[in-house]
Amino acid sequence: xxxxxxxxxxxxxxxxxxxxxxxxxxxxxxxxxxxxxxxxxxxxxxxxxxxxxxxxxxxxxxxxxxxxxxxxxxxxxxxxxxxxxxxxxxxxxxxxxxxxxxxxxxxxxxxxxxxxxxxxxxxxxxxxxxxxxxxxxxxxxxxxxxxxxxxxxxxxxxxxxxxxxxxxxxxxxxxxxxxxxxxxxxxxxxxxxxxxxxxxxxxxxxxxxxxxxxxxxxxxxxxxxxxxxxxxxxxxxxxxxxxxxxxxxxxxxxxxxxxxxxxxxxxxxxxxxxxxxxxxxxxxxxxxxxxxxxxxxxxxxxxxxxxxxxxxxxxxxxxxxxxxxxxxxxxxxxxxxxxxxxxxxxxxxxxxxxxxxxxxxxxxxxxxxxxxxxxx
Ligand code: AMP
Ligand code: TRP
Numbered sequence: 001x002x003x004x005x006x007x008x009x010x011x012x013x014x015x016x017x018x019x020x021x022x023x024x025x026x027x028x029x030x031x032x033x034x035x036x037x038x039x040x041x042x043x044x045x046x047x048x049x050x051x052x053x054x055x056x057x058x059x060x061x062x063x064x065x066x067x068x069x070x071x072x073x074x075x076x077x078x079x080x081x082x083x084x085x086x087x088x089x090x091x092x093x094x095x096x097x098x099x100x101x102x103x104x105x106x107x108x109x110x111x112x113x114x115x116x117x118x119x120x121x122x123x124x125x126x127x128x129x130x131x132x133x134x135x136x137x138x139x140x141x142x143x144x145x146x147x148x149x150x151x152x153x154x155x156x157x158x159x160x161x162x163x164x165x166x167x168x169x170x171x172x173x174x175x176x177x178x179x180x181x182x183x184x185x186x187x188x189x190x191x192x193x194x195x196x197x198x199x200x201x202x203x204x205x206x207x208x209x210x211x212x213x214x215x216x217x218x219x220x221x222x223x224x225x226x227x228x229x230x231x232x233x234x235x236x237x238x239x240x241x242x243x244x245x246x247x248x249x250x251x252x253x254x255x256x257x258x259x260x261x262x263x264x265x266x267x268x269x270x271x272x273x274x275x276x277x278x279x280x281x282x283x284x285x286x287x288x289x290x291x292x293x294x295x296x297x298x299x300x301x302x303x304x305x306x307x308x309x310x311x312x313x314x315x316x317x318x319x320x321x322x323x324x325x326x327x328x329x330x331x332x333x334x335x336x337x338x339x340x341x342x343x344x345x346x347x348x349x350x351x352x353x354x355x356x357x358x359x360x361x362x363x364x365x366x367x368x369x370x371x372x373x374x375x376x
Contacts, residue, residue, distance in 0.1 A: 041214040045070045046181035048080035048122065048172075051099040052091060053239035055106045055250040057326075061224035061293040062187030068111040070185055070219070077117040078179055078354060079107055081347075084122045084129060084171060088164040089153065101343045102333065106250055109332035114346045122175065124351035127358035131174035132167075134365060138204050139170045143196060149189070173197040177213045178358045185219040188226040189236065194218040208368050224293035230264040233282030251330050254323045261287075261319040266311040273307030275299045287311075291318050294325050 047067055049059060071077045081103045086096060100121055107119060122128050144150070147169055154161035164171075172193050176184055177200070184194055194216065201213035229235040229246040237247045245260055252260070265283040272278060278285040278299075291314075292302045306314055336343060366373060 039211045039214070041180050041182050042076070043074040043183065044179055044181045045074050045077035045183045045185065045219075046080070046176050046179050047078075047185050048082040048085070048175055049103060050086045051081045051083055051096060051103040052086040052089070053099065055103060056237055056239055057248040057250070057290065057322075058187065058224075058227035058237035060110065060250060060326075060329075061222070061227050061290065063185060064107065064110045064112070065293070066185040066219065066222060067107070067117075070183070071112060071117045074183065076357075078120065078181070078357075079112055079117055080120050080122050080175060082122045082172075082175065085168060088162055088168050101340050102251075102337060104343045104347060105333045105336035106329070108336060108343075108346070109329045114350065118350045118353045119346055120350040120354045121347045124347060125178075125354045125358055127178050127355065127362040128171065128175050130362055131178045131358075131365060132171035134369060135170040135174050135177075135200050135204075136167055138200050138207070139173075139196070143199060144169065146192075147196070148192060169193045169196045170200065173200045176216055177201055178361055179354075180214055180357075180361060181216055182214050183217050183219050188220055191218060191220060210368055212364070212368060222293055223289050223297075223299060227290060227293075228282065228286040230260055230286075233265060233284075233286040248322065248326070250326065251333065252326070253330070254327055257322050257326060258319045261315050261322060264315070266315070271303065271306050271309050271311075271314060273303050275303065277303075284311075287314070287318060291321060294321050 045067075047063060049055070049063060055064075067077070067079055081100045083096060083100055086099075091099075104119060104121070108114065112119065144166055150161070150166055150168065151158075153165060173196060176197055184190075184197075186194065198215050201215060204213055205211055227237045229237050229241060229243075230248070231241075231243055231246040235241070235246075239247070241247060245263060248257055248260055264287060266287060267281055267284055269281070269284075271284065271288070278288060288299055288302055288306075291297075291306075292299045295302065306317070363373070
């Protein structure tokens with residue numbers, strides 16, 4: 001019964017999403033003639049966040065908030081701390097352990113229930129890395145060289161970047177496809193990686209003449225798919241920004257949240273009454289988007305209430321809302337972090353549940369590829 005209602009909801013989700021555009025230039029294009037929709041896949045949600053540094057408001061509004069609603073929309077959802085991805089840039093081992101548990105605490109405190117969803121740490125489910133290798137052999141150098149996240153993270157000295165950072169999107173495709181996941185909620189910045197995931201699935205299906213991996217749909221929706229820096233409304237809010245004032249961390253207390261919002265960049269004009277009036281005002285737009293996403297309202301609904309107000313009046317409203325929504329989460333995170341053994345138990349249970357899904361999919365992949373397996 002649960003599965004059935006999941007299917008109906010998922011079909012609704014599917015139709016609410018536009019088609020995923022193909023990259024404009026492809027050095028080695030993915031085959032276009034693959035039959036992509038013959039097989040019906042059980043709706044299954046997968047998403048991941050890197051346990052590198054702490055969670056911030058961008059992660060919460062762009063990703064986690066959506067994870068929470070989606071766990072009730074489909075029968076199965078899997079949420080992952082992608083520690084293998086995190087080490088594509090240097091991580092201090094102790095800090096990595098701390099961040100992994102803190103991220104798990106952040107998921108649970110935000111409303112992801114280990115009873116409804118499968119919560120895992122990537123390295124505890126070895127099939128991710130195993131399928132990742134197969135996909136390293138499917139993805140083309142030309143595809144990987146177009147990835148903007150690699151260019152951003154590697155910076156000017158790309159020769160010094162790790163090979164893992166370059167291969168990162170093939171492992172990400174494996175994270176998703178080792179579950180035959182059909183929907184992946186993420187922020188805007190991950191769109192290109194999800195296009196690549198579809199290209200890898202299509203090329204695998206085409207090369208081996210199968211219809212085995214689904215064409216996963218990205219779910220990029222809501223008022224805050226791209227939360228911007230509080231210091232510069234044209235830059236993404238990010239954990240790697242050297243200025244702590246540029247972001248609201250999920251562990252910030254009420255005073256720091258209020259202070260950061262008070263100091264947030266805005267402008268001297270009054271707020272408009274319609275979204276159109278925010279077009280050339282990135283800082284103003286960002287603060288309104290954040291308000292709308294926190295309040296579960298549309299931008300137009302927010303502006304209908306606050307249009308005409310100055311930032312001096314709007315910022316305290318935003319700050320009160322942010323504190324009301326985020327403090328219970330940070331309090332619960334701190335409580336969960338006081339018992340790390342319990343978090344470890346949740347992740348261990350999640351890994352067992354996950355492997356029931358991933359092991360057969362990996363075995364079938366090995367069969368398709370022609371790996372000789374022991375007779376059972
Ligand atoms: P990361 O912290 O890079 O592992 O990102 C984890 C998730 O949060 C991904 O789905 C990202 O797309 C999302 N995310 C990260 N930064 C932002 C942001 N500034 N606005 C919206 N979503 C974001
Ligand atoms: N690349 C994502 C990020 O940087 C994290 C990630 C890894 C992910 N594997 C994933 C997201 C699979 C969604 C699905 O945010």
